[in-house]
Each structure stands twice: as structure tokens, then as C-alpha cells.
Amino acid sequence: MREIRQSAMVLLVGEQPAPNLLPVRHLEPDVAVLVYTDYTHRTAENLRRLLETSCRCLLHKVEAYDIPRARDSLAHFLEENVGGFSLIFNLTGGTKPMVLAAFELAHRRGAPFVYVETRRDRTVLYVYSISPQGTIGLEKQESLGTTITIDDYLRAYVGEYDKAEGFAPGEGGAFERAVYATLEPHVDEILPNVKVGGAIEIDLVIRQGNRIGIAEVKRGKAARKKRPIEQLATASAREFLGIHTRRFLILGTAWDESQESLRDLAKARDITVIELPSFDEKGSLSAEDREQLIERILERL
Template sequence: MTLISLIGEQPIPNILPALHLKPSRLVLIYTNRTKKQALNLEKFFNQKSQPDTQIETVLIPIQNGYNLAEIADKLRPLLATYEGVAFNLTGGTKPMALAGYQLAQEKAAPVLYLETEGKRSFLYKYQFPKPFALPNLSAPVELPELICIDDYLNAFLPGYSTVGFSKAEGGRFENAIYDALNEHVDEQRAGIKPKGAGSQIDIDLMVRIKNQVAVIEIKDKHPLDEPKKGIDQLNTIGGREYLGIYTAKILVSSTKLSSDIHALAKERKIEIIELLSFRTSKKISPKDQKQLIEAITGLLTPQE
């Protein structure tokens, strides 16, 4: 199969369908605005390729992602060049999706669309029974676990290093949180430093359950210290331009935070978890452990 994917600013809608379908060829259609994402995806799939699952990547630039005629002129030769073409129309601009749909309809090529809602990812497939007909929708397929934390980071970052828990006093709190979560998440990574960010951005803890990922900022400081810094850090890390809109953001504090901080966190879609027992005993009480586990798993797993 040759999978033609339209590239937007978020890479996950391009990655999950390709990892699930395992095409022999992946064609990435991008504009000047999404060239960085396309190059990163090319690198990602080159790193993921194994001898038995080799994915050839082909990059096709488009000057104007809103010019239907230009987009169609770029896409039409691909249908003549490659056999077994399918279109993933989840990313890109709306005119790119429209042009892709029209060409798929002309050639009766399958169309795919990824929907992520309620911490679940469903792949929809539309099949045209004949050229220019209306498509039939197959039952959506819920995607299984496909990525690890390394995959997630490589999808967004040019590189990173892992240094583990902080060597300062706060490292003990980080370690305690890691231990409390260890049997309740699929994967954890402590002390991630993105390449090129210097000391400005780091990730205290990253956790994953299936294909859902969260970044956790951990604060074990006196309540008079400025907690807004943790919120600003999470807002940057989990922004559209960094680790993307699919990343959950969590601030864990050993102190009681003010109502203003809670309001700011809610506005920025950041979950606050207060584990007050650690501040006095340097241990997380069973009650606080239960609160931590329920909050994290609740954020990263589907709620019936």
C-alpha cells in the first residue's frame, strides 16, 4: 500500500494510521508552514523502519495549501505512479483535504480519517464502490497501543536526553511519585531535556498509558515560592508548537496552591494534584497515592 498523508502542525494523526496500516510507502504532502513537521516525520519513520517493516518515505511540497488546482496537480501523478493508493485526510488544510477527496473519488481510492476523542483513537475508512460514486463507511477501528514515549518525543523534538531524577532536594519527591505510579501506567521517563532548549525547558516526568501521554511538572517547594513558573513551563511544553495538543499537562505539588493558581491552571487545561502528606513526612501517604493514581489514570484512559 502507498499511503498519502496530508501534513498539519500535529504529527500524531499521521503517525498512528501509518503504524497501524504498515504501508510499504508513505507520501508526505506538506506546505512551507509544515515543512519542519514533514522532515521530522521522515526522520521518525526512517528510525522506526525494520528489515521486515520497511517504510519508504516520499516528500512532496506544495507552495500554496489553499490552491485547489495546484494541490490536485501535485497529487494526481501519484495515483498514476503508485499502485494501491489510500489517502489519510486527517491533517493538512481543508482545501488539501478537499482536493485529496476529489482525487480519491475519481480513482475509487480509499480515504482514511483519524478521530481522537475521549482518550480513544478511531480510524475511519471510506471506500468508493466505483469512480465518482458516494463512499461507503466501514465500521471504525479502534487503534491498539502503537507508540512508546521515545516515539512520542521523536515525533516532536529534534533530539533529547534523559538525565533521571533531579539531584536537588526535589528529586526525592519525583522519585516517590514515580514509584507510586509504576504499576499503574505502561511507561514512565524521568528528567527529559529537549535538545537545544538549554536549561529553560525540561520535563520532570512523562507517563504513558497506551497511546496517551502526559507531562508532569513536580514542585516540592514552600507555598510562598512562585508556582506560576510550573504552569508556564507546562504551557510551553504542552503547547501546539512543542509536544502538541494531544499531550496532557499535570502539575503535582506538595503544598496547597491558591485559588488564583487553580483558576489559571484550569484556563490552560492543566490538572493540579496536591499531595500534602509529602511536605511533612517526605513520604506520600496511601490516601495521597490513591488520589495521584486515580487522577493520572483518569486523565489518560477512556471514561465509560
């Protein structure tokens, strides 16, 4: 009877953990080898804490920009720790020199490798093979099913985070509650009042499939200020929730010509502005505004 070899996936850890988290959850290797640098140790530790419940995790530090040293160091580590394993390399993350070093090792071994493409509407995994003659072939490409939760995403990017129970008092909280209640039946997951990085507050975190969005939900005077746009830009920076996070500014009013500069700023930051004027007018969301809210959120997610 043929012995089934254990599998190990080599992950090149960059600033964005999602392209490493998703393939591991999808392919379920026995071991994940997290290859990191001085700059990405925190991200590697976040991934280790998330992944070690489902597979054994090994961490290995390499030089970020020295190809020969990174290659030789990784080759030695793999031989010592997973020498008899079936290897697959994920070449999505890391620096370009790290990718070249890992690709050379994959090519030497004839080991398959994968690449993750994050599209607007889905995440696609490309699986490549290397023939005995050294020719690269695309074996398959597939859309990844849902493999993460909001908690997974937040812990992968920021480690620990805080969340408040319920909504703020007053009309601002009432608007947040109305938006939450409208979206909750139509998205896979939604979480209110999250705090990351100790001081950055996010009104809503929304998940549809593997795609994550964050929203600032403002009405009245707060809806006419620049601060919510700055808050979204900060929360989705590389060092916090990352460049793959969709951003929404949900307003309980309609902007007029005096807010054109805010509209331009939001557009420049790739923030989707959703105006729901019925709430400031009547204290509740009209059927038309509820429909618009659902449609605009699902359009981006």
C-alpha cells in the first residue's frame, strides 16, 4: 500500500496576511511554514496563532532582499524540518527577492506553487506545476469558497481587538442600529463597534464571503466632516486592516454642493459614499433607502 506523505505549505509572509490565510484554509496542509523577515514578524505571529488550531506551524526568518541567502537558509530549514513532506509553495506574499528565492527552490524540487488573485468580486487561486523538464504549467484556477470569519480577518491583521456591546446612545446610535438591522439579513456577517490598534474605532465591520468591508455610519453634523473619511483611511492602512478592505461612508443625510470637496476626497481614497437622507428627515430609513443601502454594499462586497 502506497504511503500517504504529509504536506507542507511554504508561505511568504508580507504585510497583507489574507493571501496566506485563505490558501491554507482551502488546501489544509499538515504543516504551514511561515517565512518572514524583520518587517513581518508580527504578521507571521498573528498567522501562527490563527493557523495552529488546524495545522502545525513553523516560523523561519530570512533576509528580505538577499536572494542567495534567503534561498539557502530556506532550503536548509525545509530539509531539516519537512524534508520528507510533499511541498507546495505560495508565492503571493513576501518581497520580490523572497519570491525569486522560493521559486528557485520550487523549481529545483519540481514542487507545485500557487498564487492568489484578489478580484473585486472573488478570490481566485492559481495552481501551477513544474514538469521533470522544468516546464511550468497552469494546473487549475478556482474561486475560493468562504474560509474566514470577521474574527479571523481582524486577528490576522491586528492580533487583538476590542468590541463594544450594543450601540451608542442617542440619535447617532439609532442610525447605526437602523443600518445594522437593514444589512444583517443580507450579508454573511456584520459586527458593530470594533476598536483596533487601541484607538481606531470602526462603526461596522461587514463580511460577504471572504471579502471584508468597514463602515463609518454618521448623521447630522458628523456626516459633514472630514474625520470619518480620515478614520476609514487610517483603519484600512497597510499596518492595520490592509489594502484589501473595502471602505464605506454611510450617511443619514444627503451631501449638497458645499460637501463636494468631501466627495472628491472620498473618491480619491476609494471610499463608497452611501447617502440615506430619509433618516435625518424622518428618523427612520425609507424602503427606498434600505434597498439602496443593501444594493451598494453588496455591489462592493
